[in-house]
Amino acid sequence: MDFRWELVAEYGPFFLKGTLLTIGLSLASILIGGILGLFIGLGKMTKRKLVALPFQWYINFFRGTPLMVQILLVHFGVVPLFMGTTNAIIAAIMALSLNSAAYIAEIFRAGIQSIDKGQTEAARSLGMTRGQAMRYVILPQAFKRMIPPLGNEFVVLIKDSSLAALVAAPELMYWGRAMQGQYMRAWEPYLTAAAIYLVLTLSLSFLLTRLERRLATE
Amino acid sequence: MIEVRQLKKSFGHNEVLKEINVMVQPQEVVVVIGPSGSGKSTFLRCINMLETITAGHVLIEGIDITDTKTNINQVRTEVGMVFQQFNLFPHKTVIENIMLAPMKVRRVPAKEAREKGMTLLRKVGLENKAEVYPDSLSGGQKQRVAIARALAMEPKIMLFDEPTSALDPEMVGEVLEVMKQLAKEGMTMVVVTHEMGFAREVGDRVLFMDGGVIVEEGSPKELFENPKEERTKAFLSKVL
Ligand SMILES: Nc1ncnc2c1ncn2[C@@H]1O[C@H](COP(=O)(O)OP(=O)(O)O)[C@@H](O)[C@H]1O
Ligand SMILES: [Mg+2]
Numbered sequence: 001m002d003f004r005w006e007l008v009a010e011y012g013p014f015f016l017k018g019t020l021l022t023i024g025l026s027l028a029s030i031l032i033g034g035i036l037g038l039f040i041g042l043g044k045m046t047k048r049k050l051v052a053l054p055f056q057w058y059i060n061f062f063r064g065t066p067l068m069v070q071i072l073l074v075h076f077g078v079v080p081l082f083m084g085t086t087n088a089i090i091a092a093i094m095a096l097s098l099n100s101a102a103y104i105a106e107i108f109r110a111g112i113q114s115i116d117k118g119q120t121e122a123a124r125s126l127g128m129t130r131g132q133a134m135r136y137v138i139l140p141q142a143f144k145r146m147i148p149p150l151g152n153e154f155v156v157l158i159k160d161s162s163l164a165a166l167v168a169a170p171e172l173m174y175w176g177r178a179m180q181g182q183y184m185r186a187w188e189p190y191l192t193a194a195a196i197y198l199v200l201t202l203s204l205s206f207l208l209t210r211l212e213r214r215l216a217t218e
Numbered sequence: 219m220i221e222v223r224q225l226k227k228s229f230g231h232n233e234v235l236k237e238i239n240v241m242v243q244p245q246e247v248v249v250v251i252g253p254s255g256s257g258k259s260t261f262l263r264c265i266n267m268l269e270t271i272t273a274g275h276v277l278i279e280g281i282d283i284t285d286t287k288t289n290i291n292q293v294r295t296e297v298g299m300v301f302q303q304f305n306l307f308p309h310k311t312v313i314e315n316i317m318l319a320p321m322k323v324r325r326v327p328a329k330e331a332r333e334k335g336m337t338l339l340r341k342v343g344l345e346n347k348a349e350v351y352p353d354s355l356s357g358g359q360k361q362r363v364a365i366a367r368a369l370a371m372e373p374k375i376m377l378f379d380e381p382t383s384a385l386d387p388e389m390v391g392e393v394l395e396v397m398k399q400l401a402k403e404g405m406t407m408v409v410v411t412h413e414m415g416f417a418r419e420v421g422d423r424v425l426f427m428d429g430g431v432i433v434e435e436g437s438p439k440e441l442f443e444n445p446k447e448e449r450t451k452a453f454l455s456k457v458l
Contacts, residue, residue, distance in 0.1 A: 121268055122305035122364075126319035126371055127295035136318060140309050 007188050011179050018172035019196055025089070025161045025171055029096035030154050036097060037104025042134075045109055055105070062102035068163055071095040075167040092164035092171070100157050107149045111142035144215055151208035155201045162197070172196055219244045219406050220265060220375060225274035227260055234260050236430040237274070242375075245404045249417040249438070252427035253453060258410045261427065262377050265408065266297045279374070295323060298368030302380040304360040306352040306367070312339070313348040316367045324371070331370070338366040342396050358389030362396055369400075376400065378409040414458060418442060426450045 008015075043055035062070065075091035083090075115138050123133035162173035172193055179189035220242035227235040234257045242248050250258050263269045265276055267283050267290050276283050283293050307315050316335035320326040326334070339345040342362040352360055361381055368376060378397065382390040394416050401407060401420045411417065417424055418438045425435045426447075434447045442458070445451045 116303075116305075118301060118303050118305035119307065122299075122301065122307070123319075124291075125266055125268065125294055125297070125299040126368070127291050127323045128319060129291055132322050136322060137307055141307075144309075 001187060003191075004185065004188055007179070007183055007185065008192050011175065011189070011192075014175040014178070015172065015192060015196065018170060018175040019200070021089070021169070021171040022158065022161050022173075022197075023200070025092055025096060025164060025169070026154065026158045028093045029100055029157055029161070030150075032093070032097035033100030033104050033157075034150070036101035038108050040101055040105035041108030041112070044105060045112065059102045059105055062099050063106075067095070067099050067160055068166065070099055071163055071167060074098070086167075088164065088167045088169035091167055092161065092169040096157060096161060096164070099160070100153055103153050103156075104150065107146050107153065108142070110149075111146040112138055114145055115141050147208065147212060147215065151204065154208075155204055158200050158204070159197060162193075219246070219279060220408070221275075221277040222261075222265070223275040223277070225261070225264060225276060226272045227257075227264055227269060228272045234430050235264070235272075238430075238432060240425065240432065242406060242408060244406055246422045247401045247405075247407045247409065247420050249421035249424045250408065250410045250427060251412070251414070251417065251424060251453070251457075252433075256427045257430045258427055259379050262299075262379050262408060262410055265375075265377060266294050266299060268299075291323070295319075295371050296374045298371060298373035298376045300361070300364050300368055300376065300378045300381045302383050304352075304357075304364045304384070306360055306364055308352055311349050311351055312344070312355070312363050315352065315363060316370045319367070320370050335366070335370060338369050339363075341369075341399075342366045343392075356389060357385045358392045361385065361389075361393045365393075365396055365400075375406045375408070378407065378411065380410050380412070382411065382413060412457060414442070426453065428453065 040055050040058055044052050044059065046052050071092065074095040075086055075088065079086045079091045079094065119137050119141070120133050123137040124130070128136070161171060164171050165173035165177055168174060176189040176193035180186060220240070222238055222240040225235055225238040226233065238261060240248075250261065252258055260269055264271050265278075267276075271284050274284070278293050278297060281288055281293060283290060307318070310318065313332060313335050316338060317328065317331040320331045320334065321328060336345060336348060339348055342365060344359060344362055344366070347355060347359065347363070352363065355363065365381075381397070382393050385393065390413065394413060397407070397409070397416070398420050409416070409421075421438045423435060424438050424441045426433050426441065426445075426449075428449050434441065434445060434450045441450065442454065445454055
């Protein structure tokens with residue numbers, strides 16, 4: 001197998017652009033998905049079954065159907081419905097956010113429920129409302145425990161963002177496929193893309209481990 | 219001050235409290251004793267609605283807390299509670315534990331809340347621990363902080379659920395000492411405990427609970443020296 005480095009070098013600027021968009025898509029989606037996920041997680045935990053049900057089904061839907069289907073639905077269905085025409089980047093961010101929100105909702109729920117019931121009781125016995133107890137007592141403690149699974153979700157999101165290539169959002173994988181199409185080569189584009197994904201996910205894991213260690217000693 | 223009328227509480231089909239009637243007068247110290255599983259904790263937790271009440275009424279200073287129109291958060295600020303497991307907030311320092319509720323619930327300014335908190339820490343003998351996290355405290359110290367935290371809301375009533383049961387024996391004394399001091403200052407208290415010495419010395423009245431009912435009640439002297447009911451005698455012979 002001869003590996004033609006000069007082709008990789010030639011495509012370098014595109015891979016760079018693609019990498020930046022991959023990072024952008026993942027960052028935007030983890031942020032939006034995080035906020036959305038918190039509300040969906042809280043919604044699912046409400047005592048009233050009827051209120052909790054739609055949140056439960058949101059989670060069921062987004063965890064139980066392929067992300068690929070969700071991206072196509074959002075790109076060709078949902079976005080045109082709201083904007084008239086579609087936009088690959090917006091569609092990708094929307095689909096990835098909605099999808100990760102379902103997983104993050106479960107992370108929040110597990111984190112919140114892992115905090116001892118006595119904490120809520122102590123807060124409530126002091127006269128705090130349910131919301132105050134959540135905000136000042138439960139969430140700060142739960143958040144610490146959520147960092148490892150949230151970090152995992154972020155890693156998954158970086159990898160899953162490659163599916164945005166399907167709707168021609170010009171992220172990393174899009175340029176990989178473009179390069180394959182142009183030169184009819186398999187190893188150069190896909191190994192380069194794989195290497196870049198690996199650098200992204202490994203650096204993220206490294207940062208997360210350091211963050212965890214810092215929080216643990218606090 | 220506290221009036222419990224025909225209180226019943228069930229968990230599913232399990233009726234844990236069966237018609238409890240109790241009156242607690244201002245400044246009175248009522249001690250609740252009884253075997254494990256008899257419903258003591260549940261009774262105490264019904265007084266500030268940590269448990270939903272199945273039937274009956276609980277009145278705190280004349281306000282019926284079972285009435286859905288009652289603002290339970292408001293009532294709870296008047297009723298402090300101390301738990302067997304302390305339940306300090308581990309992510310906050312000792313002084314922050316104490317300041318949190320006054321600042322968020324009563325909207326006391328931080329500076330004032332801190333001063334008040336320091337006064338309370340001095341009272342429980344822990345002013346030098348203000349800036350540490352609960353993790354580094356002994357059990358007895360944690361429980362004293364928990365008492366100070368409850369007192370910071372300036373409650374009119376204090377509920378204690380086996381406050382010394384999770385402590386090593388050598389730390390029981392320091393917590394009981396703080397509670398005795400509180401009683402002396404005229405705090406209205408309901409205390410679930412196995413410390414019969416404390417009940418004798420500080421209690422105005424002792425309730426003996428078994429199987430979800432109050433089997434017998436009386437002054438510590440009456441109840442300990444002259445129990446009328448067989449069940450009380452049997453229980454006392456085991457613990458005294
Ligand atoms: N949250 C709960 N759900 C179901 N059963 C409970 C709950 N809390 C207490 N019980 C039951 O109620 C009974 C009385 O418990 P408790 O009030 O804790 O007794 P005590 O404090 O006297 O040991 C026990 O049989 C216990 O199993
Ligand atoms: Mg108990």
